[in-house]
Amino acid sequence: AQSVAQPEDQVNVAEGNPLTVKCTYSVSGNPYLFWYVQYPNRGLQFLLKYITGDNLVKGSYGFEAEFNKSQTSFHLKKPSALVSDSALYFCAVRDGGNTPLVFGKGTRLSVIA
């Protein structure tokens, strides 16, 4: 069965600094990997995905993530954090197509001005 681990409950970063939100996964087949963000009082918003191809994928709002097969990781990154990036971030994996998404517990990102 697939699983996702987000080892940090909270990440704090100063505005303008690079940010990383960590995610590792476990699947039996080929992973389909996703990042979602939840702003206060809002639903989950799709940020980016990795299905196949380049290991570095770019998504919305300047975010990117790097797929690392040997380390089974899919960390979310941004070169320069904004205060408006403060939100709850969820990593999710699907074991191939047409299977349910499995989510991590979420990481709360706080960007401090």
Place this chain on the structure above:
Amino acid sequence: EAGVTQFPSHSVIEKGQTVTLRCDPISGHDNLYWYRRVMGKEIKFLLHFVKESKQDESGMPNNRFLAERTGGTYSTLKVQPAELEDSGVYFCASSRTGSSPAFFGQGTRLTVV
């Protein structure tokens, strides 16, 4: 294009009562998912519809939960009778295909008292 909409946004009911949550997916999305997040825990899969058929209902916690998607459009999730542990945020998501990103609604916050 309208997003996924859920109704109501909040519901407070007493233990033993019945509640029905509604989800309107993005038009043209055959795949519809229900998820639940209990406070501070992972977002857990409940079930997956493809059009009007239940593709996977392995995440449904027990027979107090009934989901329908008549006509393959909107879906309802009924909890009857509600228990305290059913409290949480219920998310609905839809996707065009089984492997494309799922787009989420804003969620229904259910509180059972």
